[in-house]
Amino acid sequence: MSTHGAEVNWAVIGTGFISQSISDDLRLTPGARRHAVCSRDPERARRFAADQGFAVAHGSVSALLDDPTVDAVYIATPHATHAAIAIAALESGKHVLIEKPMAVNADQGRQIASAAAASGCFAMEAMWMRFNPAYRDLVAAARAGAIGEVRSVRASFGLPFGPADSPRWTAERASSTLLDQGIYPITLALDVLGRPSRIHATGRLWDDGVDLTVHTTFEYDDGRFAQLSASMVEYIEPTASVSGTDGWMTAPAPFWAADEFTTQKGPISRALTEPHRTQHERRGNGYVPMLEAVTLAIAEHRTEHPTHPLADSIATLEVLDAVRDSLSSPTARPKETR
Ligand SMILES: NC(=O)c1ccc[n+]([C@@H]2O[C@H](COP(=O)([O-])OP(=O)(O)OC[C@H]3O[C@@H](n4cnc5c(N)ncnc54)[C@H](OP(=O)(O)O)[C@@H]3O)[C@@H](O)[C@H]2O)c1
Incomplete structure (x- = not known):
């Protein structure tokens, strides 16, 4: 210890x-x-x-x-x-x-x-995304009302890491685009909109349960929503946007490691023509802010870090479990046979 x-x-x-x-x-x-x-x-x-x-x-x-x-x-x-x-x-x-x-x-x-x-x-x-300075700034700005009341999130992480029939995707290894890539867009939605009232998911799954591509909609009782996609077998533009009553913010690809974001707000003519760019410094491969924060927390004899406590990880895993349940519902797309 x-x-x-x-x-x-x-x-x-x-x-x-x-x-x-x-x-x-x-x-x-x-x-x-x-x-x-x-x-x-x-x-x-x-x-x-x-x-x-x-x-x-x-x-x-x-x-x-x-x-x-x-x-x-x-x-x-x-x-x-x-x-x-x-x-x-x-x-x-x-x-x-x-x-x-x-x-x-x-x-x-x-x-x-x-x-x-x-x-x-x-x-x-x-x-590590939660320690990325640009991500932190975007989420803090959204929460502080920089684009009015936040109404929706659109975020994707789709990159072809291998073909659909790759021998690397196995149930034994818990291969899953939901767990591997989907956790990033879902974390963003939870960070700015909170836990949804309803979750609907569909996608491409093997019959052993390995999910390759997953599209998820979060619905909230007051009409807010999130559209979140993940794939480990095809491109789905890996950007993110958060929209509110007064404009929107966009993080470029790859949004989870982006060192900048753009804010567009105000009357439509201004929102469309006057983007404001916010830039942050990138350190190393992007993991340094997290490693530095955790190293300091350990040196100070803390047992958790307030930026990403275990309770938040468990809450996200509960949502991932609910997405998986929706993927297996009777109305979901049929699973494919290997
Ligand atoms: N943060 C990020 O940016 C990022 C990016 C990619 C992946 N990931 C995450 O990193 C983790 C590893 O992913 P990966 O794709 O790198 O996996 P991987 O290449 O299959 O495994 C990583 C290493 O783990 C060791 N290993 C494999 N099976 C093991 C076992 N049964 N018991 C103990 N060690 C084992 C192997 O090292 P040895 O053969 O030397 O033992 C292997 O090189 C995943 O959870 C993934 O989500 C994170």
């Missing part, structure tokens, strides 16, 4: 794409020491440690969790493994930062929260 000296000794679990990006950004994070890595393959762990300049390489998750020199772990493994690894890490006295989605459903999210409470360690889902 401690830190080693003035710096937090970070370890990364997994050696995939996101482990590289996070390790790059840990290098730029004040107070963070890039200390250890683990892979299921000891040789891969050694190569990763050598390339990234980590001091220690472990050949298994359990060896890493037994290492007393590790303060905090970044869990960068597939979704289906997050809850078990996070709970084991917390029980070993490690602080945890867990890749999004923190878990595959709300029940698992609550189990992580219980383990965190019992451990006294820091725990958070790595929802």
